[in-house]
Amino acid sequence: MFKVFKPKGTLKDDDQYKTKIKLASETVNSQASLSIHHIHSGIIVADGKMC
Numbered sequence: 001m002f003k004v005f006k007p008k009g010t011l012k013d014d015d016q017y018k019t020k021i022k023l024a025s026e027t028v029n030s031q032a033s034l035s036i037h038h039i040h041s042g043i044i045v046a047d048g049k050m051c
Contacts, residue, residue, distance in 0.1 A: 003027055 003023040011017055018026075 005020050005023055009018050
């Protein structure tokens with residue numbers, strides 16, 4: 001599972017704006033609910049800038 005941050009200026013009509021914190025929170029909560037069913041996975045949260 002992955003989620004992509006999209007700045008407000010790049011959203012299409014059907015996209016919903018979410019902050020990076022909101023996306024990370026949704027990912028962690030989703031993974032936490034899956035771990036109840038004994039699915040083991042790793043989580044990587046990255047925030048990088050291209051130079």
